[in-house]
Structures are given as C-alpha cells and as structure tokens.
Amino acid sequence: MPSLREYKDRVEFRRESISFSLPTRAAGKARRNDQAVVGRVGNGAEANEGCAERIVRGAFQHGTGAVAAASEKREVRASFIGGALVHEKGFLSCERVRVHLPRVRRISEQISYVREGERNRRSQQRERDTLTRGSGGSSSSSETASSPGGPSTRRRRRSARPRQKYADPDPAIAVSDTCRLNERRASLRPRRPRLGNAGLLCAHDAVAQKDYYPRLPDIPLEVDEDEETVKIVQLVKSNEPLGDAGVEPIVGATIKTCEITGKIVIARIMHGGAADRSGLIHVGDEVCEVNGISVEGKTPSFVLHILQNSEGTITFKIVPADSKSGIRESKVRVKAHFSYVAADDPYIPCKEAGLDFVKGDVLHIVSQDDAYWWQARREGDRNMRAGLIPSRALQERRILLERKEKEKEKPEEDNISLCSVPVPLPALCPRPSTSLHASPTKCNLQGTKTKKIIYDAAENDDFDREEVPTYEEVAKLYPRPGLYRPVVLIGPPGVGRNELKRRLIATDTEKYKTPVPYTSRPPRPGEINGKEYHFMTREKMEEDIEAGKFIEYGEYKGNLYGTSSESVSSLVNAGYVCLLSPHYQALKMLRTPQLRPYVIYVKPPTFEVLKDTRNEARARSTFDESNSRGFTDEEFHEILHSAERIEFLYSHLFDEVIVNADLSMTFEQLINAIHRVESEPLWVPASWVQ
Numbered sequence: 001m002p003s004l005r006e007y008k009d010r011v012e013f014r015r016e017s018i019s020f021s022l023p024t025r026a027a028g029k030a031r032r033n034d035q036a037v038v039g040r041v042g043n044g045a046e047a048n049e050g051c052a053e054r055i056v057r058g059a060f061q062h063g064t065g066a067v068a069a070a071s072e073k074r075e076v077r078a079s080f081i082g083g084a085l086v087h088e089k090g091f092l093s094c095e096r097v098r099v100h101l102p103r104v105r106r107i108s109e110q111i112s113y114v115r116e117g118e119r120n121r122r123s124q125q126r127e128r129d130t131l132t133r134g135s136g137g138s139s140s141s142s143e144t145a146s147s148p149g150g151p152s153t154r155r156r157r158r159s160a161r162p163r164q165k166y167a168d169p170d171p172a173i174a175v176s177d178t179c180r181l182n183e184r185r186a187s188l189r190p191r192r193p194r195l196g197n198a199g200l201l202c203a204h205d206a207v208a209q210k211d212y213y214p215r216l217p218d219i220p221l222e223v224d225e226d227e228e229t230v231k232i233v234q235l236v237k238s239n240e241p242l243g244d245a246g247v248e249p250i251v252g253a254t255i256k257t258c259e260i261t262g263k264i265v266i267a268r269i270m271h272g273g274a275a276d277r278s279g280l281i282h283v284g285d286e287v288c289e290v291n292g293i294s295v296e297g298k299t300p301s302f303v304l305h306i307l308q309n310s311e312g313t314i315t316f317k318i319v320p321a322d323s324k325s326g327i328r329e330s331k332v333r334v335k336a337h338f339s340y341v342a343a344d345d346p347y348i349p350c351k352e353a354g355l356d357f358v359k360g361d362v363l364h365i366v367s368q369d370d371a372y373w374w375q376a377r378r379e380g381d382r383n384m385r386a387g388l389i390p391s392r393a394l395q396e397r398r399i400l401l402e403r404k405e406k407e408k409e410k411p412e413e414d415n416i417s418l419c420s421v422p423v424p425l426p427a428l429c430p431r432p433s434t435s436l437h438a439s440p441t442k443c444n445l446q447g448t449k450t451k452k453i454i455y456d457a458a459e460n461d462d463f464d465r466e467e468v469p470t471y472e473e474v475a476k477l478y479p480r481p482g483l484y485r486p487v488v489l490i491g492p493p494g495v496g497r498n499e500l501k502r503r504l505i506a507t508d509t510e511k512y513k514t515p516v517p518y519t520s521r522p523p524r525p526g527e528i529n530g531k532e533y534h535f536m537t538r539e540k541m542e543e544d545i546e547a548g549k550f551i552e553y554g555e556y557k558g559n560l561y562g563t564s565s566e567s568v569s570s571l572v573n574a575g576y577v578c579l580l581s582p583h584y585q586a587l588k589m590l591r592t593p594q595l596r597p598y599v600i601y602v603k604p605p606t607f608e609v610l611k612d613t614r615n616e617a618r619a620r621s622t623f624d625e626s627n628s629r630g631f632t633d634e635e636f637h638e639i640l641h642s643a644e645r646i647e648f649l650y651s652h653l654f655d656e657v658i659v660n661a662d663l664s665m666t667f668e669q670l671i672n673a674i675h676r677v678e679s680e681p682l683w684v685p686a687s688w689v690q
C-alpha cells in the first residue's frame, strides 16, 4: 500500500499525465487496432491544440475514426471531431484547430451510413423474429432478441449503460458485431467506406455520452485528508506575442517569496494566460520543483531563470493553496485617458506581464483584486491573456506627483501657459464652475471683437486642474433611430469650427440645426423672438443661469447671451442633428447623460500648414472685428497656443480628433464621424447608459 502522500501524488500525476501523454499512445493504439481514438485532451492550454491535432492526424493517417474530446475550454473545442460529427456548425467556428473539413464531413456521412445500416439490420432482424415467432419456431438469434425485457427494455438498458455495450456479448446490441455485419454488406457494394466503422461509432458514442474522462481509483477510506497534497502540473511555455511589445510571462503567472514562510508562491495568475486556461494553478500555490529542480529556499529570480531556459513543456511540482477560489472576470470597460508603456515603468512587478496602451484605448478590466495593479485586455484584442496596468489609485498618485515635480522644475511662465488662467476677467456670476470665457485672446481682452459673445469668469481653470484623468468607465451606447446625439465642435477660436458647421447645415437644412441663443438685449427692429434670439429679461436670465439651465453664457456690451440646454434637447427630440460650437469650458455642462453629446475636437495643423492653407483660401481672421483681413502670424500662434491649452485640459473629453488642414478633407472626415454616430454603437461614459 503506497503512503498517502505517494498515493495522492500518483492520482494527481495520473490526472495530468493523461492530458498530455494519451494522444501519442492513443494514436499508436489506433494504428494497431484499427479503432477509433477517444482521447481526452486536458486543460493544458496550448498543449491541447497540439495534442488534439496529433490525435486527429494520427487517426486519419491510419484510417480510423478519431474523436478528441477536449476540456471544457472554449478555444480548444471540447467536442472537436466528435463535436464536428454531432454539431458540425459548432465545429466550423473553431478557428484554431486546423482539421481537414472534407474529412470531417466524410466521417459524418460515415456515421449516418453505419447507423442506417444498423437500423436496417435491426428491422430485418425484428421481421425475422416476428416470422419465427409466428411460425412457433426458435433460433439462436430469436432467443437473443426475446431475452428478458424484450427489445424496448433492452434499448433502455443500453442507453443507461453505454460503456458496456462494446463488450456486451449480445450480438443484437454489440456494435462491433453490427459493424462487422455492415462491413460485410458494405464489401458487396461498389463504394466501401475507408474508415473503421466500429471504432468510428464507438468514438462518436463515447463523445456523445461524454464517456472519455479517465477513471481514477477511489481514494481509500483510511486517507488522512489533512496531509499535504502535491500536484504535478505541466504547462507549455508560450512565445505568443502580446501586441508589439513583450511576450507571455512564461506561463501566464507571476511568483513571489511568501513573506511568512519564505517559500516561492504563485503571486498572480494572468487572466487568459496558460496557467489560467489550465485551471491547475492558483494564487497562493507553493512551488516546490520546476522541471525536477527543487526551488526550496531559492529566490523568484532563480525560478525565472529555470523558466527562461526551458523549452516546451514545463513541469511544476506544486503544493496547492488552501482556498482555490476561481478567478472571476469583471465586465468593467474603461477608456484610458493616458498612454502606458510597461517597459518604461520602473515599478511594475513584471515588465513582461504589462499591457501597453495608448490614450483613448478602451480596456476590459478583468481583475481589480490588486489595489495597485489591475489586469486588463485591450477591447477587441484577440490575445486571450490579460496584462498588468496601473490601477486608478496608483495612476492618480503618479499624475499628481508628476505634476508637482513639473511645477517645481518649470519656470513660472510655463506653468501659467498650460495650467492656469491667462488673464483674470471680472466674474459674471457667483457660479464659477459654470461660468465661461470664450476666447482668451488679446482681441477679447481689448474688446475689439464684436462678432463673438465674450464669456466671462475665470475660476474654472483652477477647477479643471483638480481633475486627474486616468480611466473613465464606459459602456456602449446604441444609436436610436430618429434620435441623434448632439455633435459638438470644440477647438481654439479661429480654427474653423463655424466654417464646418455652416457647411454641414448647407448640405441638409432639414437635418442639421443649431440652437437659437438667448439674450437679455432688447430686440432690434425686424428681429423675431425665437428666430435670431430668444429674448429674455436680464433678471430671468440670471435666475436661469443660477439654476444651471445654460450650457454656456456670457456678457457682451452690458447684455447677457447664452445657450440653454433646453434648446439643445428640444432640437434632439424633434429629430434634428443638433450642431454646437461652444467654448471649450462648456464641455462640462454639455457632457451629461441627458444630452449625450459626441465631442469632436477640431485641431489646428502645424504652424506652416495652418498659415499656408488659410492664406491660400484667403481666410478671414476671426480676431478682427470687421472680418476684413487675413490672419496674422501672431494670431496663428495664438490659435496653436490655445489648442495646446485645450488639449491639456480637456482631451479626455473628446470622442474624436480631426485635424483641420485641408478643408474639404476635414469636412469629409466630419461627415463620416457623424455617420458613425448615427449608425454604430459607440463607447460613452457608463453612467449614460445605466
């Protein structure tokens, strides 16, 4: 009697070894016996595909029906060939296992052919039995057929004990005999099937009944359950690339030294990696040996060294952790508001395990178990393995620290240029977070620009600086017919937002509309309320501003002007595409679950391109009161300077960026963007769809 520890070892080992050694042996067996192979391909990640393929290839080569019944893991397709026979459609969707499909179909036909033969034989048998009984005679076959319980009972019993049927001496139900009979008949026909029918049926039924799991001996009663179990796990080292940088961290797990015991333990299982897919290694498991080398008293880098120098299958001897709570995947999706390169991060626990991403990428956060290192996949990325990314808390801390350091390093002027208010203007109203100033340009300040509403109040910039954009939880918003999201064009003054808006409206006046602004100015002769402006008393307008009803507002020459959120909603509800080109600080008021705007940032090109394109088109300067001249170099610089500032403060709120260099190309991109908003599900803040 083996000791308990040995016994458990054996059981565990057997379970794992079956996963990997069966294919070769089974294929060999198939060759010898001309029988079908019923191979269980275990959970061993990449190994599965190889094994499964080997079984099938071997089996085909030797003219047998082959069934590889794999694990429950999706990508390997448990039903594989067996599944192909039963659910061929399901099989076809399995991309990663390459099997010659015409052959699979042939097996399918083969199965139906054999089954039909069996049915015919049975019905003929029944007819003969009936005849024999009718004539009062008896024969050996009729005795078998009328054995206790009769044919129907026999059928029931067969389905209840499928494993027994191949060894059943009863000729009426022994499939091998059935097949022999069929084969004899088939031999008389011109087209004799090539594959071994008995094996084929046997294999098919075994998979259909899921009768392929290894039968392990019962654990003896005297086993002391508390004794330590050692598990042998074999995983295949992968070099599967992860995006452009890095490779799978050996087997999709990280290790560390346990602070209490000093032993090497599994620190983290990467979602979708080899270890996760195997289901055999868990966080907290103690690693005793790697490829037969004891790691007791060794450091994680020693283990890493063994792993790095190993090829193919790696064998771990592991003491399982007490709790094996499976790792559940979260469904959270976030939009990254910063770019990340793991290789440049000195603090990441394992650089190879990192996931690089760029600002704007949507990430599927699969685990937030670790306070500092989340596990994530890029949305739409075909790589199954998750990677490490800094958690929100960690990233926020970093950004704040970086900002502090930059502020210390930078001269005073530079800080002002990006992070604070250029020139304070007298505040219009007591609500700093909702008050605006439109164009922080010299022209505004000098009051020379009459065409524009001058928005006021400056405190917002300080408020903006408090925001630390890291990740924003997002969900998909599906377009609703006849209800279009407002399209907001944001950009520095003079970049061309109004030009684009004008062109859009000109293409279809019945589709695109801009909201009519409100003013406290008295109507001029000929002006109709609700056409040029909605006219309102100053008191009422101030009251509404105070109540947060305006998405932007300001004062010009003693009169208030503004756009109410109500006028945006009414255009949306009337089925129009509402176009807005507000001041960038209005974004905060606009980005609400009620309005759900699609924000397009109209970005200026480089100084040279900006100057060339505008001069060539004889563009009129919006900095000039009378709009009678072109832009000056100083104004072009001002546009670029403003753009820099907007990007620094608000880029995390943009849905799309369009560079306005060539006007017709910009317009085409805008049309395409609007078409996407109307027709495709797009990522929006999760709160908008809840």
Ligand SMILES: Nc1ncnc2c1ncn2[C@@H]1O[C@H](COP(=O)(O)OP(=O)(O)OP(=O)(O)O)[C@@H](O)[C@H]1O
Pocket (backbone or CB within 6 Å): 491, 492, 493, 494, 495, 496, 497, 498, 499, 500, 613, 614, 617, 618, 619, 620, 621, 622, 623, 660, 661, 662, 663, 664, 666
């Ligand atoms: N890509 C372009 N190429 C050449 N000229 C352009 C281009 N885009 C815009 N313009 C011209 O630049 C001038 C300013 O454009 P527009 O009035 O649309 O600016 P804006 O962003 O609305 O600025 P503001 O908010 O100050 O009014 C216009 O004469 C316009 O025709």
